[in-house]
Amino acid sequence: RVRIYVTNRLPEHTTVHWHGLILPSGMDGVGGLSHPGIPPGKTFVYEFDLTKSGTFMYHPHGDEMVQMAMGMMGMFVVHPKDPDFMRVDRDFLIMLNAFDIDPGTYIPRIMTMTDFNLWTWNSRIFPDIDPLVVNQGDKVRVRVGNLTMTNHPIHMHGYDFKVTCTDGGWVPESAQWPEVSIDIPVGAMRAYEFVADHLGDWAIHCHKSHHTMNAMGHDVPTLIGTSS
Template identity: 75%
Template sequence: MTLSRRGFVGASGFVVAAAGLVSGRAQAASIPEAASTKSPATQAPQMPTSGPDYQPVVTLNGWSLPWRMNGNWKEFHLVAEPVIREIAPGMKAHLWGYNGQSPGPTIEAVEGDNVRIFVTNKLPENTAVHWHGQRLPNGMDGVGGLTQPHIPPGKTFVYEFQMRRSGTFMYHPHSDEMVQMAMGMMGFLVVHPRDPAFRRVDRDFVFLLNAFDIEAGSYVPKVNTMLDFNLWTWNSRAFPGIDPFVVARNDKVRIRFGNLTMTNHPIHMHGYEFKVSGTDGGWVDENATWPEVSIDCAVGQMRSFDFVADEPGDWAIHCHKSHHTMNAMGHSVKTYIGVNKKDLAKRIAKIAPGYMPMGSNGMGEMGSMEMQGPSNTLPMMTGYAQFGPVEMGGMFSVVKVREGLAAGDYKDPGWFKNPEGTVAYEYKGQKLAEAPRTAGPDSGLDSVDWQVKDPRKPALPADGTPLPVKPGSHSNH
């Protein structure tokens, strides 16, 4: 793991206050190092070196926070701070996060662990951290003003509690929550079962669903956006910047994800049916797990599902809301399907040389055309694979299942070599007769009939000159 060290910060450097009643407060006199990384790549899992055995998680395009033992306390150090996050190659965002990244590092512990989490605030405003889904003393719940004082800039607060149940959780601010979460402040919290054999898997992946509204050419999210987001991300990364899930054939795999966007997300995985194994409310009893190929996750929820990777290949995994697999969505872009833009293109080219008319036959052509846009802006559709442009963006990745991978091997194995005769192909036989169709009231439509038109606006003549305003009509029609 590529980590930098911030050194030890003593009580003389920061005021160490308590989020609630702190037992063993003398032990908290020295603060553990705050590890940091700026690499956008998925880091290798941290194998346990002491205590109960467990299968560590792999954070998609992220990492797990190192910890130290201090007596019977497992100590972590989070630093809330401004960060720069590469959303995908060609675009970076100026966000807020933890320990150099957004989302912050995953915190891993074991059921029954006593954890002490130091939170240092390097933001320009107050903050607090809520441990979403955990049972803990009220004063450690992290709601600024309600259960604790807010953490002022430059101060360090301490949270102490026991991990009372295993499962899938997250952390995020409860202080100026709308702004801080819109700026990317969140992280994953995984508590492993005390019994190493309980629901054990071979590979365990985690990621958070988040979203941003960043105007083309800019760097800072618009924090007041409620619904019209233009970048849909996993762990603040958009396709093709999202790393693949690398899996060995016949591994038992768990994928966990949480939703901190402003809408629900139906996550769909190709190639497999899976069993829903957990929520942030707890484990689903093994006799009650149910099969799915898509599982919806509402705002503030977490889901996990398990499957046995017995089908080799490159299998897509994505949100099934089609706009969420696009980048830099423009909500005011008009639909030109079926519109002949030949004359319009000539007129526009006079004032914008090099203009290329697009959209008359759908938007797929955008996936294969390199068009110059504003700097620091992702194309709407992008990414290439072995057969051409993928024409995707946003919440999209690939589960890569391969023969013979070593247990700790998470390196991208490249594209799948399909066995001969197993790839869809073009038919080149005898010319086919026209396929018979059942006649109906909507049969026989031609390209003119299915153009998208606004009936309130009259068509312009070929030269583009405005039509004269009729007496008594509204001039803006």
């Protein structure tokens, strides 16, 4: 059983929705439905039982376009009671986020619906993203959550892997499927596992080329094929 105190230090109402967790309706964190929005300066206490293990997320369900666009989100990992269930040697977690930030500014356009230009992993962009360092022979799990406005086909070089978990729960071994790229839908999490038996430095990236490039301005003119 968990008890979580949420104090609102924003200038507006907020809530916290526990994405994928099974809990009482009053704890689900949808402002005006589950409970009134948490007013500025006030504290709301969420309390519920963790009924299943897996990888889940949390984010506001109040003024979502502003609050989520400013990065208010995170992951909620519930470990199995049995320490040998789905045991791995290294366990990594990646939260995908997107922003619309004009070149030379620091504040994102919070009402953007589709025209994002900055794609982050755990709020960082390459080359500031930490590498996933493992030892040869390690069994590795990578959990990827997507709270952006588009899907992300995450591709890993040098390996194939098996998809072992979604935010709905663990995938039975008989139903796990092999991939080299796994598409992470909007509002979803996918976890995959592999044995690190190939030495080397390998890339991992979203296979949408403009996400790989990153930091692309919207108003850059087309100069290819023009004369000076």
